[in-house]
Amino acid sequence: MKDSVMSKKREKQMIFWRAQAFPYVDSGIGTITIDGRGYIDRTACYVEPVFITNIEEGTKVAKELCALRQDKDDMEIKINRLYISRLKSIAPWLIKEDKE
Numbered sequence: 445m446k447d448s449v450m451s452k453k454r455e456k457q458m459i460f461w462r463a464q465a466f467p468y469v470d471s472g473i474g475t476i477t478i479d480g481r482g483y484i485d486r487t488a489c490y491v492e493p494v495f496i497t498n499i500e501e502g503t504k505v506a507k508e509l510c511a512l513r514q515d516k517d518d519m520e521i522k523i524n525r526l527y528i529s530r531l532k533s534i535a536p537w538l539i540k541e542d543k544e
Contacts, residue, residue: 458502459484461491467513471506473499 454475459482463470472484472491482493497505532539 459493460495
């Protein structure tokens, strides 16, 4: 039984771990070590997994997280444009116009 557990742990899986930047999680394909850490192939580093799944399911989750990150970036651009527009109406002397 121990051998089957060990061989199962060495299978390639999608591993998710906490990150410092939005969406505060990162992912990669790797294996789980005997002590429960994840070894990520693309970065050659060890991580503390928060979620482990098969590659197919993990890829779907990773794509959704990537879309979420893109949505946040798009919203920040819109907010910045709105801010600049309002700032121009309140204090036009603060905005430096580009000379063409």
